[in-house]
Amino acid sequence: MSAATAPRTRWRLLIGVLVALGLLSAAAVGGLYWLDYEFRHPAPDSGRPGAWMSVDANEVSRFTRVGIPAQADDIRWGYKKGFQDDFAVLTFRIPQTGLDDFQGGLPVSRWAENKYIQSVDLDGFLHIGAPDPSNASPLTCGGYLSPGKAKNVATEICVASRSDGTSQVWVSAFHTP
Template sequence: MSSTRRLAPAAPRSRRRLLLGLLAVFLLLLAAGVAGLYWVDYDLRHPKADSGRPGAWMTVDRDEVSGFAHVTVPVSAEDVRWGYQNGFQDDFAVLAFRIPQGELEQYKSSLPASEWTDRQYVQQVDLDGFQHIGAPSPSAASPLTCGGFYTPGKAKNIGTRICLTSRSDGTSQVWVSAFHTP
């Protein structure tokens, strides 16, 4: 008697391995694609400084920010900080400084703000800008006296908000934020 061995076909096994290999390659490519999209999206949401892209903080001098906001920084000002963000449609500028307590009323009267009010908070968009320039947070100061004004511009008006508070060291902290308005 002759014994015949019957060998199992090798095709289904190698086909299974091939399919598993292709599935693994597909999953790796999918993961790389998702990671790439996240990287591109992150770069769009957080543009590099001075890139000129919307949302980028630009290197400008103090006088440019002061001119944009239509607010003069007094000669006696200390710890002056400023920043300018290039927007998609509207640019945004922040300015923070301290002045001697005795000059506060004179400085307030030199500003074209129509109405000064006491408040306990500052809008989040302003807080982000002050945090970016390393200025003390106005949300930690209380009470705040705030006012604002609009200045006609070439294509858009400029809205300026100013908040002031007294400090225990005999100075007054001033926060200014300005933005294009429709």
């Protein structure tokens, strides 16, 4: 090998090593992004925090401490496993004539008009395909705290009248210390 070709070979080797390191770095960053995405978006029924679990409406009703009336229609529900606190959403429509009985059977001390719905509740209602409560007007809400096995359960109920003679009910609940 001549003296002139030796530096070129070293440069080619150096460039090859730098390209290989760049590709390895890009693969590592991509792998970390994939792992982070999998951590932030766990598969349904995985039992990992943040996973939406397959449970039936009665189980969600027991968790939220809100009974589903017999005349309820378009019942939708969801249950999300949390790291420390689980979260459940439930929504249904009932006839206007049954609204007073439904509200009277709940331990809510005060019903008030409300325009603000927490984003976690909106995300839950969106996940189950329920109507958006922030578009309902007037929206009447009430809540209560009930004892649980290890933690209390905070339940929030919102109700709005619909033009078809029914009332839409939104329920959200989560464990709280």
